[in-house]
Amino acid sequence: MTFASLGLIDPLLQALVTLGYQTPTPVQTQAIPAVLAGRDLMAAAQTGTGKTAGFALPLLQRMVMTGPQVDSNMVRVLVLVPTRELAEQVHESFKAYGGHLPLRTAVAYGGVSINPQMMKLRKGLDVLVATPGRLLDLYRQNALHFDQLQTLVLDEADRVLDLGFAEELGAIITALPKKRQTLLFSATFSEPIRALAKVLLNKPLTVEVSPRNTTVKAIRQWVITVDKKRKAELFMHLLKKRRWGQVLVFVKTRKGVEQLVSSLVAQGISADSIHGDKPQPARLRALDRFKAGEVKILVATDVAARGLDIEDLPMVVHFDLPIVAEDYIHRTGRTGRAGATGEAVSLVGADEVELLAAIETLTRQVLKRIDEPGFAPEHRVPDTNGLGQVIKKPKKPKTKKMYFGAGAHKP
Numbered sequence: 001m002t003f004a005s006l007g008l009i010d011p012l013l014q015a016l017v018t019l020g021y022q023t024p025t026p027v028q029t030q031a032i033p034a035v036l037a038g039r040d041l042m043a044a045a046q047t048g049t050g051k052t053a054g055f056a057l058p059l060l061q062r063m064v065m066t067g068p069q070v071d072s073n074m075v076r077v078l079v080l081v082p083t084r085e086l087a088e089q090v091h092e093s094f095k096a097y098g099g100h101l102p103l104r105t106a107v108a109y110g111g112v113s114i115n116p117q118m119m120k121l122r123k124g125l126d127v128l129v130a131t132p133g134r135l136l137d138l139y140r141q142n143a144l145h146f147d148q149l150q151t152l153v154l155d156e157a158d159r160v161l162d163l164g165f166a167e168e169l170g171a172i173i174t175a176l177p178k179k180r181q182t183l184l185f186s187a188t189f190s191e192p193i194r195a196l197a198k199v200l201l202n203k204p205l206t207v208e209v210s211p212r213n214t215t216v217k218a219i220r221q222w223v224i225t226v227d228k229k230r231k232a233e234l235f236m237h238l239l240k241k242r243r244w245g246q247v248l249v250f251v252k253t254r255k256g257v258e259q260l261v262s263s264l265v266a267q268g269i270s271a272d273s274i275h276g277d278k279p280q281p282a283r284l285r286a287l288d289r290f291k292a293g294e295v296k297i298l299v300a301t302d303v304a305a306r307g308l309d310i311e312d313l314p315m316v317v318h319f320d321l322p323i324v325a326e327d328y329i330h331r332t333g334r335t336g337r338a339g340a341t342g343e344a345v346s347l348v349g350a351d352e353v354e355l356l357a358a359i360e361t362l363t364r365q366v367l368k369r370i371d372e373p374g375f376a377p378e379h380r381v382p383d384t385n386g387l388g389q390v391i392k393k394p395k396k397p398k399t400k401k402m403y404f405g406a407g408a409h410k411p
């Protein structure tokens, strides 16, 4: 299968040659012809599957092949994404693929001045990539009209809902023309996503490139149980012992992120952070430094989980398990991309066992536990059965013998 056989025009094929894309990925093989034909699409495809090119390439082609020229404050293709990072990344993809085409594209998200975004809209845009809150602001301030809108793309729609954008999304959809093409991409087809699809899509082609709610198989996933207060120490120990290269680490809170970065830096390890409290330029800088290899450890909260596009990242560490089980899939998806092997290790404390059970149910596996000598937890993490249940062992009466048993500590 080649990109040419999918019906893409020369300027796009040239861009793909420059980028070194040789063969379409499965989601691209299915999505490109359908989108070119104007069909609606519902795709279960997580980051790393090549989904962005799956919608960006055919949409660029449709924009360049069909009129009319876009008027002032109008937009023809609207791509809604959950985070600023993803907005930047998707926009970069449109620019990379459409570099040879006479099309106008822009990106809009909150946390930065709205004026330059309004200026860009004044001339009209073929493609606008935006986060829901800022998009609605622009619309309500009359900087944007949807009369010429042809296609709506909802990228990482599950995440849009998880981040609490349901209301904004509803308001935006109400403002769009009824007659349009709609493409919905989501890592998982949860019930809310299915409900959304029912309302939004018209006889969609359904594409599922990996089985429902599974993490990518090429990723070796395992758990180390540890007491909460020793997680940083364990992480440092693993980093040295296993000679990890670059690692993306997920921590639950912004404060936790900063604490870990400080400990790493204090030990002479180059580390940076990316979380919601940081201004956008600082986040992008941290990401760029990590991508360039200047920073060895990037510590992030889930805000950053979706947008990161880092190729060949061998290691993801779940320093804390995510509160929302689906985020485990999104986080883990940062490694093992495009068929490469990766590792995702979770440091799990006794207080996280319910979260672990939820992740195992969602991903339909019981994660292998590997003990790290010297770090056996004082607070045992109960076993799980992969069905969302925590197996609680009946308490044995305390005997002298038990004090010296495995995992127990001496009095």
Ligand code: AMP
Binding pocket: 020, 021, 022, 023, 024, 025, 028, 046, 047, 048, 049, 050, 051, 052, 053, 309, 311, 338
């Ligand atoms: P995505 O799933 O859209 O985030 O894409 C994941 C990564 O795969 C990005 O870095 C893309 O540049 C890259 N990619 C997408 N399609 C292809 C392809 N057909 N061949 C090689 N790399 C690709």
